[in-house]
Amino acid sequence: MSAGRVLLKRELSLAWGGGGGPLLACGFFLALTAIVPLAAGGDPRVLQPVAGGIAWIALALASLLSLERLFERDFEDGALDLLALGPLPLEAVFAVKALAQWLAIGLPLAVAAPVAAIALGADPGWAPLILGSALLGSLGFAFTGALGAALALGSKRGGLLIAVVVLPLFIPPVIFGAGALEQALTGLSPWPALALLGATPCSPWR
Amino acid sequence: MDIANGSHMIGRLCIDDLGLSRGERVLFHGLSVDLDAGEALALTGANGAGKTSLLRAIAGFIRPDAGAVRFSEGPGAEIEPETARARHIHLLGHLEGLKGARTAREELAFQTAWCGRGGIDSAVEALGLAPLLDLETRKLSAGQRRRLSLARLIAAPRALWLLDEPLAPLDARWRAVATQLMQDHLAGGGMVIAAVHDPLDLPCHTLDVGAAS
Incomplete structure (x- = not known):
């Protein structure tokens, strides 16, 4: 078995084991999407136009949740030394860990996104587009988020620092993701926005 | 791929005029030492003298202020530090990188596959781990955790062992076993550098890290 697969398997088992990270996220x-109608009023005419956007904000915030532990855990218990002495360069270790983060957290969140949007009054016909854009977007969140997590490694109160570093970097995926929905709603093609959204996971390497 | 017995392994380690500091504090400078295949080096010195930092600098985790650490296969056949790190070095520190929620078997299997090759059976036997394999690592004592970590060195052969207080948590019986494993490693052409407080019970060079500054 290749080293990348060995690491991915372990990261996934760590993400799923001990506390059910994906379910919590x-x-x-x-819960976040359920609070919005309470804060903004339950009028469907108010909620419907922004349903997709709210789902996107919730997706971005939920993606932040488990970032703090992504590298911190391995740093504290010495596993990072072991990973650094492995056959893969650290860039590849980073990519594998970010991919595992997406598979464990981003993927379930993306599946929940259309449910949340429809619950807020979005047309069920848009579900495939919301799902598709959320899949791409959460991949972008996982990779940019992992970049922030790596930068904040070893600092006290890393979680807050990660949020401050990463949220501005989440702006492009949010713009393109919510933009794709908006364009589809107004009868334009969502593909250009989706294409740009698909490029955001490459941002750590730009 | 058996790295320890294969053709590509570290045959010589040269530490050349090395200087290290942590933050503002200079640990030592002008430290030079050579080590050949089959030789062991014991690092002694007071707490905080820089033994752990020296081990981490050899592994390439700390950038030295001055000097260099060089690995070679033999005369004129240098090995890049990245290659040495990826294939030839084991580092066993105070923190063992074991995940509490995973079983000893899962952790050993991962570490072995990550560092080299697959089979863990002989290492499990050598370190008496069979009764512990299905326990979560958080339930292991310090000595049992250390034995589990030592098993990785046996299961995934690599030429250079960097050990930080390898025997400290072990009882007399397992100290003897671990010492024997080090001797076997040296006899097979490997190298050991160990930070110790008590002298190692095997023929080795000694370097007083505190006195080097």
Whole structure:
């Protein structure tokens, strides 16, 4: 088995084991979308136009949740030394860990996104587009988020620092993701926005 | 791929005029030492003298102020530090990188596959780990955790062992076993550099890290 697969398997087992990380993130995501109608009023005419956008904000915030532990855990218990002495360069270790983060957290969140948007009054016909854009977007969130997590490694109160570093970097995926929905709603092609959204996971390497 | 017995392994380690500091504090400078295949080096010195930092600098985790650490296969056949790190070096520190929620078997299997090759059976036997394999690592004592970490060195052969207080948590019986494993490693052409407080019970060079400054 190649070293990349060995690491990916372990990262996934760590993400799923001990505390059910994906379920917690999904719970946070759904709770966030449930609060919005209470804060903004339950009028469907108010909620419907912004349903997709709210789902996107919730997706971005829920993606932040588990970033703090992504590298911190390995740094504290010495596993990072072991990873640094492995056959893969650290860039590849980073990519594998970010990919595992997406598979464990981003993917379930993306599946929950259309549910949340429809619950807020979005047309069920848009579900495939919301799902598709959320899949690409959460991949972008995972890679840019992992970049922030790596930068904040070893600092006290890393979680807050990560949020401050990463949220501005989340702006492009949010613009293109919510933009794709907006363009589809107004009858334009969502593909250009989706293409740009698909490029955001490459941002750590730009 | 058996790295320890293969053709590509570290045959010589040269530490050349090395200087290290942590933050503002200079640990030592002008430290030079050579080590050949089959030789062991014991690092002694007071707490805080820089033994751990020296081990981490050899592994390439700390950039030295001056000097260099060089690895070679033999005369004129240098090995890049990145290659040495990826294939030839084991570092066993105070922190063992074991995940509490995973079983000893899962952790050993991962570490072995990550550092080299697959089979863990002989290492499990050598370190008496069979009864512990299905326990979560958080339930292991310090000595048991150390034995589990030592098993990685046996299961995934690499030429250079960098050990930080390898025997400290072990009882007399397992100290003897671990010392024997080090001797076997040296006999097979490997190298050991160990930070110790008590002298190692095997033929080795000694370097007083504190006195080098």
